Amino acid sequence: MDEMIFRIGQRLENLQIKTLLVLARAKESIVILTERGNLIFLELWNNPTFVDAKTNMHSGVLKLISSAKELKLKIVSFANPRQMYIAFINVFGKKWTTRDICFACSGLLIGGIIGLTIGVNLRKRQPVLRYMQAIQCSNYLGPESVTIAEDAFAPYECTDYDVLVNVKAASVQVIDLQICSGYGRTLRRILQQSRSDLPVTLGRDCTGVITDIGSKVTRLEVGDEVWLSVPFWCQGTLCQSMLVCENRVARKPKNIGFEGACSLPYAGSLALSALAEARIEALNARHKRVLVQGGCTPVGCVLIQLLNHWQAEVTATCYQRAVPVVKALGASDMIVLTEMDTPNETTFSEIDRLEQNNAYLKELKTRGDFFDVIIKTGVECDLDNHDLSNFLKTDGTIISTLPPALTSDSYGVFRRLLLSFYINLKYKLQDFLGLPKNNFDETHMCYVTLDRLTEFVEDGYLQTVVDKIYQPHDIEIALHHIQNPHSMGSTVITFR
Template sequence: MDELLFRLSNQLEALQVQASVTAQQGQQWCAVWFAEVQRLSQDLYNEQYGHQVIDFVKNLGSYLESGWEQLQFHYYSLQFNPREFYQHLGNLCFSDVTRRELAFCITGLIIGSVAGYNIGLNWQRPSHHMHHMKAIICHHYIGIEGVSTIDDAEMPTIQKSNELLIQVRAASVNVVDAKICWGYSKAYRRLLNSGSFLYCQRYKELPVTLGRDCSGVVVDIGQSVINFDIGDEVYLAVPPWASGTMAEYLVIPECQVAKRPRLVTFEASASLPYSGCLAWDALVNKSNIQEGNARGKRVLVYGGSTPVGCILIQLVKFWGGHVVTACKPHAIPVTRALGADEVIPFNESNIEKELELHDKYHAIFYTGGQPIDEFILKKHLLPYGSYVSTMPEYLTSDSLGFFFGSIFSGCVRIKLMVQYMFGCNIHHWKEGSKINTAYLQSLRDLVDADQLQTVVDRAFAPHNIEQALHHVLDPNAIGSTIIKFQ
């Protein structure tokens, strides 16, 4: 301890000598400065207002000189004995503080200093640099007129360890996107996209990004992602109440993504996820057709040239069923190429009379196209046959007022809380239950085996989104409509 005190005393004395030298140099500098001020004052003496200037300078110089002299006096009159100081400090500590307390104090100071130093080194301030991207959004629920493409949308970043950042290459336009422009599923969108345990914490009610599926490349991954790596080419689908996919970049959980087919382009891959999941779910979960086995079944696909219809025709035919489809006359060659055994054209004749000319069906799928009353189609079902519509269902929740809407919101939130407590998947609400990565993997395998063909009608640039939405609503469209981002 004495040796430590001796070294500290020597260092303090050296510091005192250095301070004295610095003070002397400062005094010399001030003397030179005062002489220069005096010379300038003499030069200004013969000028106009010279007397006033020289008086001001003299007063200022006198004030500074007296202040410096006082500072010097206090400095040199200060007597500091380091050895005596440490002796008094030691007496104070050892007289009032035990050695154990002093040891704890020193240990705490050391640990705190080391911890603070490490925290300071590893502290990462959040970056305020914001990257922007192109996105297709709906500003208001007034129809297609409320949709536009913006170039300054905030680029999303990975927030959870199970998320992927995907660079979107292409996204398909679906009928439900046009309905979203009119407010479709807005109640579920408001309820299911808020809260710490729900789909997306970065959600705002409006504007909402359009798009239900896409294909792209993984550019970043969370720490706990195990099935994907940077550079993987993937595709995915999301339910109507979720944030959309028509943006240059997208963040989404790993459990909702599958690797895309490698034998087709990004545009062709983007035509499959949403429509393919709807078609697969309609066959396997909603109809009396077993997965992989449609032998002996007569199936009517009403609207065979729609995106869902094109996939339904191929799946039923591949599983061994007999496919009859109804479509526009100009789409007949396409549907026959996809495997349809019989084709009923939509023409000026009565479609009901055309249906009477054919045998009844084990399953009927309505996928859009020319409108028809479902009761007319159901009359042509065999006993215990199944009728399935793949069109977006009507949601009463979108038209509820404040009172009934509040009751509905309360019920949904309670159910969400119960599901969260029991570990249920929130993504299975409504049409979310129809979207499954297992379906995406099966579709990918069929495409790579050249047993499922993709049908892309037209591809648009993002700034032509209004034309794309009008085209997807056109009953003459065949197959999928695509937005290309890359």
């Protein structure tokens, strides 16, 4: 037992000695570090650069204190009523000469003008907010995303080349259905230079009355009854008021009303563009054979009338219900499409469509006709160009007025940035070189085309074809109606 106590005591002594050694070494290290730190601090403190900096800082503080004292004395001196009275007497108590009075008045006048100018320029202008009713697409989920906005922002002032139109009526087009599903969203954001392309107002054409014009507008006047058409990447026309560039606006025909007239601007522009692409005009259309696929569409109705007036031989496709209409428009021959079992539905099943295409192809083969031009204006028959080319003459051509597919709609952020850079660079080069801009094949939507349509209407050989007229709150019914393959002519929304 004693031996165990002895060993424990011996180990404790050894531990105590080691602890003292460690503490002594730690103390020596701290003393050494402290001495080195003092030496480094003294070297920095006595460094010439640091000494100069201390001297400059001290001088700066003294000058600041001196300036503050002088400013205090001046303020006290100026605030002294006695000093203010003496200064007032020195200025106004002497006898003023005519020269002094003129200088004083001039100073007051110039100072007042400068102050007023600065005040007007710096005045915080309150934005004028006006609201209107508009039919808009709030997201790209199809026709179900269309809403009637009662508080849409209404334009109220024109820039130099713009006109403000009070919309009376606007048509609903098939492209509006595609816009509801995202058609043109990338180009819409780039070309409108907007962070977001939503909400987008639907409608591609309208009629109305001009309520205001820009300072440099010379072709139009306030009070003119006009019609207009806009491209797919612009905000649409299904709203109560619209601000648009004067180049897209023309006076509407005087012999038709607002609702009838709005069936022609967009459809007529596409029809004239298709005829120009096919190189058909009044001078060479005689006896040309043209197949209009979709004779009851808005574009088809315009094409049939123009081609008939130019004495071309027009064959049009339509359903049995529309035969009297197509015949009255001037079609010399008709291909009556097979009626489906569910004529009131907006879309056909794949089996029904396949049967219809086969029947249409069989009818073309049975006839054995060859056409100079085939113009596709509707989707009721979706034969591809390879099948249709078998019914063309040697130099014949196939033209489509349907909206072309846009690969840019599926672009991601990086590719969208590249496309934006390319478009902006292209436009800057065109402006620099003075070249005309081609806004994605929409140059035909301008007042020149609309003026031609006005002449056709006023001369009496272009008639309006309106199937249904709805109020804005019936937009869902209107969109449902234009999807029906049995609809004829244009579907119109009236804002009156």
